[in-house]
Each structure stands twice: as C-alpha cells, then as structure tokens.
Amino acid sequence: MNSIRPIAFYLPQFHPIPENDEWWGKGFTEWTNTAKAKPMFPGHYQPHVPADLGFYDLRLSESRVAQAELAKQYGIEGFCYYHYWFGGRRILEKPFEEVLKSGSPDFGFCLCWANETWSGIWHGNPKKTLIEQTYPGIEDHQKHFDCLLPAFRDPRYIKVDGKPIFVIYRPFNLPDPKKITGFWRKMAKDAGLKGLHLIGVGKARSEWTPADLGFDASVNPQLPVLRPNWISWRTPLQKIKNQYEIKKGLPTIHSYESSIPDFIHHPKNGIEDYPCVIPNWDNTPRSSERGLVLHGSTPELFRLHLREAVSMVRKLPEGRRFLFIKSWNEWAEGNHLEPDVKFGHGYLKVFSEELAKI
Numbered sequence: 001m002n003s004i005r006p007i008a009f010y011l012p013q014f015h016p017i018p019e020n021d022e023w024w025g026k027g028f029t030e031w032t033n034t035a036k037a038k039p040m041f042p043g044h045y046q047p048h049v050p051a052d053l054g055f056y057d058l059r060l061s062e063s064r065v066a067q068a069e070l071a072k073q074y075g076i077e078g079f080c081y082y083h084y085w086f087g088g089r090r091i092l093e094k095p096f097e098e099v100l101k102s103g104s105p106d107f108g109f110c111l112c113w114a115n116e117t118w119s120g121i122w123h124g125n126p127k128k129t130l131i132e133q134t135y136p137g138i139e140d141h142q143k144h145f146d147c148l149l150p151a152f153r154d155p156r157y158i159k160v161d162g163k164p165i166f167v168i169y170r171p172f173n174l175p176d177p178k179k180i181t182g183f184w185r186k187m188a189k190d191a192g193l194k195g196l197h198l199i200g201v202g203k204a205r206s207e208w209t210p211a212d213l214g215f216d217a218s219v220n221p222q223l224p225v226l227r228p229n230w231i232s233w234r235t236p237l238q239k240i241k242n243q244y245e246i247k248k249g250l251p252t253i254h255s256y257e258s259s260i261p262d263f264i265h266h267p268k269n270g271i272e273d274y275p276c277v278i279p280n281w282d283n284t285p286r287s288s289e290r291g292l293v294l295h296g297s298t299p300e301l302f303r304l305h306l307r308e309a310v311s312m313v314r315k316l317p318e319g320r321r322f323l324f325i326k327s328w329n330e331w332a333e334g335n336h337l338e339p340d341v342k343f344g345h346g347y348l349k350v351f352s353e354e355l356a357k358i
Contacts, residue, residue, distance in 0.1 A: 076337075109151075110164065
C-alpha cells in the first residue's frame with residue numbers, strides 16, 4: 001500500500017435543494033453556473049464540460065459509485081466531504097447521508113465542517129446573508145457531535161491511529177477554539193472512540209500553530225491573493241510579475257505556471273502540515289468579474305506542483321502522510337480532478353504516475 005494518503009475535498013452541491021431554489025431559481029445546482037460559463041478574455045478556457053461522469057445528480061447512487069471507482073482507480077484514498085452545520089441546521093447533507101446509510105460506495109471518507117456564513121459576496125451582493133454560521137454553545141456542539149458519531153464509527157472513515165480525522169475549515173472563527181476542540185475530544189472519548197485527529201484549514205499566506213488552537217495538524221491551500229477590483233480597474237491588461245493585471249469587467253488573472261512556487265505552504269519546524277495540491281482554479285462561472293483565474297493550467301504543469309507536494313509529505317510520520325487535493329469536483333470554481341472534455345484523464349494520470357514512483 002502506498003504510504004502517501006491522498007484525500008480529495010468533495011463538494012455535494014450537485015442536486016437541487018429548497019434553499020437554492022429560493023435563492024437562485026428552481027432546479028439550481030452547481031451545474032447551473034458551470035454550464036453557462038463563457039470565455040472572458042483571449043485564451044480563457046471556459047466552459048469546463050464534464051467528460052466520463054457527465055452532468056451527474058448526487059441523489060443517484062450510480063453517480064456516487066462511479067465517482068468513487070474513478071478516484072480509487074487513480075490512487076485516491078478517500079473523499080473529504082464538505083459538511084454544513086448552522087446551529088443545528090443542516091444543508092446539502094443528502095449525498096453523504098446516502099453514502100453512510102447504504103454502505104456504498106466502499107470507499108474511504110472523512111468530513112470537513114465548512115463553518116462559514118453563506119453570503120452573496122461572489123454574486124455582487126456581499127451584504128446579503130443567506131445562512132449565518134453561528135456557535136450557540138456547548139449544547140449545540142454536543143448535538144453536532146452526536147449527529148456525526150455514526151460517520152466516525154463507520155469502518156470506511158479515514159483515521160489516524162484509530163482516531164477519525166475531522167477537518168474544520170475556519171478554525172480561527174471558533175469562539176475559544178481550544179475549549180471547543182477539547183470538548184470535541186472529550187465527547188469522542190466518552191463515545192468509546194480513541195479520540196479525534198483534528199485538522200484546521202489555514203488562511204492563505206498565514207502562519208499559525210495548530211496546537212495553539214487545540215488542533216493536531218493543519219492544511220493550507222495557497223491560492224494567489226485576490227486583489228481588490230478598484231486596483232484592477234485602473235490598470236491595463238499586461239503581465240506584471242506573476243499576475244495579469246486586468247481591465248474593468250474582467251477577473252483577476254494569475255499565471256498557473258508562475259504561481260507554482262507559491263502553491264505549497266512551508267510550515268514552521270515542528271508543525272504537522274499536510275500539503276494541498278491545486279490542479280486548476282477559475283471561479284468565474286460563479287463570480288464573473290469578481291473571480292480569480294489561474295490561467296494556463298495543464299496536467300504537465302500540475303505534475304511539477306505535485307512533485308513538490310509529494311517531497312514534503314514524505315517527511316511526515318508514517319500513517320499521517322496525508323496529501324489533500326483541492327478539489328475532486330468544484331466545477332463552478334474550475335477546480336476539479338474529475339475528467340473534462342479538454343483534458344480527459346490527464347490530471348488523474350499525472351497524479352497516479354507520480355504516486356507510483358514512490
């Protein structure tokens with residue numbers, strides 16, 4: 001078995017829900033934005049059209065099984081499902097609940113609590129709050145843990161030394177994070193688990209020590225900084241350093257190739273940080289001119305990025321050599337390993353080839 005443990009972040013927003021019907025129109029899913037995308041500048045690769053798996057519906061078990069079989073074929077250990085809990089209110093939970101209840105697919109998984117407020121920021125209305133992320137108190141954390149306990153106990157759940165890993169997307173947003181993480185660990189022990197392996201997702205370009213917030217480790221996806229639009233409006237379309245400055249009405253554009261040296265977070269000594277690779281990124285289908293484009297990504301450029309990540313993860317302790325991928329299927333952010341019409345299995349083949357060299 002490969003000593004490196006690849007885990008891909010997984011977005012469940014590919015089925016209609018009442019909330020999205022209300023906010024964006026009847027039948028809205030992530031495919032709605034993906035399918036309507038258009039090129040915004042010369043050479044801009046849009047739209048991204050899915051190949052093998054098509055425009056799937058995650059309510060169908062066949063779709064979920066096909067995803068898992070493809071990921072397993074190319075050496076991925078499991079999916080890290082984004083999980084939403086807003087003070088007891090759940091959303092987009094159906095795909096994972098079906099995975100849990102049915103026992104299918106037979107493929108590893110873990111959960112990432114995406115603990116941030118949903119707003120209209122990427123749709124031009126930053127003041128509009130769709131769902132607010134709140135932290136009502138200890139009782140709510142107990143209910144949250146009890147809700148997740150069946151998943152933690154599932155034999156497919158990805159673990160470290162017998163401890164389920166649990167990722168928290170915004171560790172800095174927790175009120176008194178050390179108290180809360182301590183309480184989660186206590187709940188795990190009281191439930192008969194060996195504990196929890198808590199991973200916090202850091203902010204881009206930030207330096208932080210996971211233990212200071214009660215976490216065991218960190219993962220820090222490093223996207224280029226999105227510059228304010230007012231700067232872009234006053235600058236002609238030209239390449240400056242690593243960035244293509246942009247005109248009004250166009251997104252912020254970075255060269256994928258030039259950005260590769262900045263993709264991997266290099267932590268302080270003694271910090272257990274799991275590298276996170278980014279095959280591609282273009283959230284203009286969702287955000288239009290407010291978006292960020294990593295222009296010119298190809299499987300071979302991804303190979304260079306991946307090699308650096310692999311060299312880092314090999315230094316981690318055996319059993320904890322996690323390599324995160326952002327992401328498996330975030331199509332409206334142009335951020336996916338799933339095959340598209342342009343590149344087919346190109347990114348997946350590179351991923352498998354580089355892991356096979358270990």
